[in-house]
Amino acid sequence: MTFQASKNLYKNQEGVTLLLSILLLAAITSISFSLAAVGFAEVATSDDLAHTEPILYSSLGVAEEATYGMKRVETTIKTNLGTNCAPDFVSYASTPLTTIASQTKLCNINASNDIEVSVPPNNYNTAVRLYIYDPTPPNSGTENSGYTNIQFKKNTNNFGIVKVYMCRLDTDCADPTPPSNQISGWSPAGDSLLYNVLNSYSLQNQSTAPKCCSYEVVLVNSGVAKDIVEVITQPKGLPYLNKTAIEIQSSFGRLIRRLKVLVPTQ
Numbered sequence: 001m002t003f004q005a006s007k008n009l010y011k012n013q014e015g016v017t018l019l020l021s022i023l024l025l026a027a028i029t030s031i032s033f034s035l036a037a038v039g040f041a042e043v044a045t046s047d048d049l050a051h052t053e054p055i056l057y058s059s060l061g062v063a064e065e066a067t068y069g070m071k072r073v074e075t076t077i078k079t080n081l082g083t084n085c086a087p088d089f090v091s092y093a094s095t096p097l098t099t100i101a102s103q104t105k106l107c108n109i110n111a112s113n114d115i116e117v118s119v120p121p122n123n124y125n126t127a128v129r130l131y132i133y134d135p136t137p138p139n140s141g142t143e144n145s146g147y148t149n150i151q152f153k154k155n156t157n158n159f160g161i162v163k164v165y166m167c168r169l170d171t172d173c174a175d176p177t178p179p180s181n182q183i184s185g186w187s188p189a190g191d192s193l194l195y196n197v198l199n200s201y202s203l204q205n206q207s208t209a210p211k212c213c214s215y216e217v218v219l220v221n222s223g224v225a226k227d228i229v230e231v232i233t234q235p236k237g238l239p240y241l242n243k244t245a246i247e248i249q250s251s252f253g254r255l256i257r258r259l260k261v262l263v264p265t266q
Contacts, residue, residue: 051252058100059250059259062092066104066246070263081106081246084136089249102250108135108265110237111245116155119162119219120226124177127221130231132203133169133214135239145214147203151232157195160227164191164199165218177220190220193229242266 069077081104082090089103119128133145152164165186167173174182176189183189191199204213219229231238240262248259 051255055100055250055252055255055257058102058252059248059257062102062104062248062250063246063259063261066106066248067261067263070106070244070246070265080104084244085109089247092248100250100252102248104249105247106244107247108244109239111247113234113237114230114232115238117219117229117231118226119160119221119229121160121221121224123222124175124180124218124220128219130217130219130238131169131215131241132217132233133239143211143214144205145203146205146236147215147233148205149200149202149234150217151198151200151230152193153198153230153232154193154195154227155230156226156228158225158227159223160221160225161223162193162219162221162227162229164188164193165220166201167216167218168204168212169214169216170212173216177222193227 080093085107089105092102092104132147167186171185173185176183176186243262244265246261250257
């Protein structure tokens, strides 16, 4: 009986060696695939490092050429940069290195409609000024701006006393601050900004008044310290004053570099 029990026990363990072999091979295979994945990642990283300098130099080359074209009003280069404020990038035809694909996009409006402005202590003559207008032709700067709303919020709680003055560009507004107090035409006329409190103002546009309106915004800080003011405009960002932004996107393989250049145009 003892021999018979032992025999049955051995029969029940048939195939264990095969199962252990399969598990061992599976473990070795998993380790091999893991090492291969790490190796491929390292090779790709090394490839990216090799492409980094050429793509950077190519982007800088496009930036220099674009800056020259905008400053010198060189028609061919300006055409290659694309249509002003177009939603998409266009291929730049004069890429310095043919192995690198470069795309460009230019706009004289800030891409973000939510920006922060540093407002140091100042008076009316040295105050921070923002302009709300449509800089694209054929607008003269005093017609319909395309903006519907502007908001201000003081994001720092220093010892600055920041007040907001806003005047239509087709109106001649004089110094509204003391002792002049010429508040005619200014709306708002000296609203104080409180820390973390949002001040919102509606703007006239073509839907309410034809060919209306563009604005000058003046931020006067009569305090003793700099404050940061958040400015939110709808439906687009603030225009660059006498500047055009050129965005350059260059790619080489899977590596992409993006560069933004502000070019004075006046």
